[in-house]
Amino acid sequence: MARLLPLFPLNLVVFPHEKLNLHIFEPRYRQLVRDCLEQGITFGIPPFLGNTLGELGTEMRLLSVEQTYTSGEMDIRTQAVRVFRINKFFREAPGKLYAAGQVEDVAQDDEPDPLLRDIISQQVRQLYEALGLRKLLLELSPDYRIFDVAHHVGFSPEQEYQLLATTSEQERQEMLREHLDTILPVVLETERLKERVRLNGHFKNLQPPSF
The missing domain is CATH 2.30.130.40 (LON domain-like)
Known part of the structure; x- marks a missing residue:
């Protein structure tokens, strides 16, 4: 109405x-x-x-x-x-x-796909831990919805608007899973690179190979 x-x-x-x-x-x-x-x-x-x-x-x-x-x-x-x-x-x-x-x-269908939720939960955990967002991870409710994490997964404003326009929770789950499939490997590799940079120049206690 x-x-x-x-x-x-x-x-x-x-x-x-x-x-x-x-x-x-x-x-x-x-x-x-x-x-x-x-x-x-x-x-x-x-x-x-x-x-x-x-x-x-x-x-x-x-x-x-x-x-x-x-x-x-x-x-x-x-x-x-x-x-x-x-x-x-x-x-x-x-x-x-x-x-x-x-x-x-705008009517919403808020019923999630349990299997997708498990997959996304693991991906979100990996992302938050890699980015040092442990506090957000601890505050995340077990029955969270995609809207609850959407500001903290690297969406652009245009992607967030597309998410807002999606009326099905399962479709929102698919959108987030595809997004995380794309950015998670990049974030994890970036964090590994930063760690290597931090270690560069430090004294290293390395065991030489035995011949």
């Missing part, structure tokens, strides 16, 4: 359930935050990539205003709720400074 949703375009992709902290300084978005506080409304973040506003976006809920400055600027905490599609874009919502869109929710 179509509805009017305030919009806050940004040059990033936000995934469902993601928490996002923002510094608000433009008057139109300060007005938007005030409306969220006073009316309990949500707003949407459609990605603005390559000078183009995406037709898909992510609906956000305001969690808190952490700080308000004397200038009127604000630090806020938000959390992503769901994916939507923009049917019609308005540069200004009725009587407001900020943009809005006639939007509809």
